[in-house]
Amino acid sequence: MRNLIFTLLAVVSGFANAGMDVPPSFLGDWVPRSATCQSLLRFRMEPTQAVLINGAQSKAFGNLDFCYSCEGGAKYSGKVVWMMAEFGGKTDPPFTAQFNAGEKLGVAMLDLQPGLQRQFPLQQVALKRCVQKK
Numbered sequence: 001m002r003n004l005i006f007t008l009l010a011v012v013s014g015f016a017n018a019g020m021d022v023p024p025s026f027l028g029d030w031v032p033r034s035a036t037c038q039s040l041l042r043f044r045m046e047p048t049q050a051v052l053i054n055g056a057q058s059k060a061f062g063n064l065d066f067c068y069s070c071e072g073g074a075k076y077s078g079k080v081v082w083m084m085a086e087f088g089g090k091t092d093p094p095f096t097a098q099f100n101a102g103e104k105l106g107v108a109m110l111d112l113q114p115g116l117q118r119q120f121p122l123q124q125v126a127l128k129r130c131v132q133k134k
Contacts, residue, residue, distance in 0.1 A: 021047050022064065023081070026099050030108050030127040037130035043097070043110060043122060050085050050097070052112075052120040059119070061085035061094060071098075079103050101126070 022045050031039040044051040051060045063086045071080040079100040084093045094113055101109040108127040117123045 022050075023066075026081075026083075026108075026129075029130045031130055032122070033107070033126045033128045041120070041122065042130075043108070043120075043127060050083070052095075052116065052122070054120050057119060059116070079105060 026045045027047065028045060029037065030043040030045065031037060032041065035041070040053070040055040042053045044053060048064070049060050049062045050064060051058055065084045067082040067084070069076045070082040071078055080103060081099045083097045083099065085095055085097075086093055092113065095116055096111045098109045098111075101107045106129055108129070109124055110122045110127070112120065112123050
């Protein structure tokens with residue numbers, strides 16, 4: 001249902017930015033908040049793709065669309081940014097992500113299709129960002 005709402009808002013509002021590079025504050029590995037940054041289960045945001053990871057198993061997605069007003073419409077001025085992978089006009093993308101979920105900076109949540117939920121159990125799990133030290 002959330003994916004359908006996102007799709008409708010993205011299309012109607014015109015605020016989806018297809019092919020846009022990932023904002024720097026979203027880059028890195030996102031792991032469950034209760035886990036350490038060494039968790040084998042993670043969501044990785046790279047400059048032009050998103051990757052779901054569960055140990056040796058991974059699945060990458062390109063064609064990332066960002067929506068800055070999908071949380072509350074055209075006049076929304078909050079912090080939540082929605083991202084949909086491989087949208088391309090599909091009504092059911094593989095997953096959506098909400099960055100700054102619940103208006104909390106540094107928290108992400110995923111809404112995965114059932115097949116992905118079984119492979120990558122991150123459905124509606126609060127995620128924290130792990131930043132690699134240089």
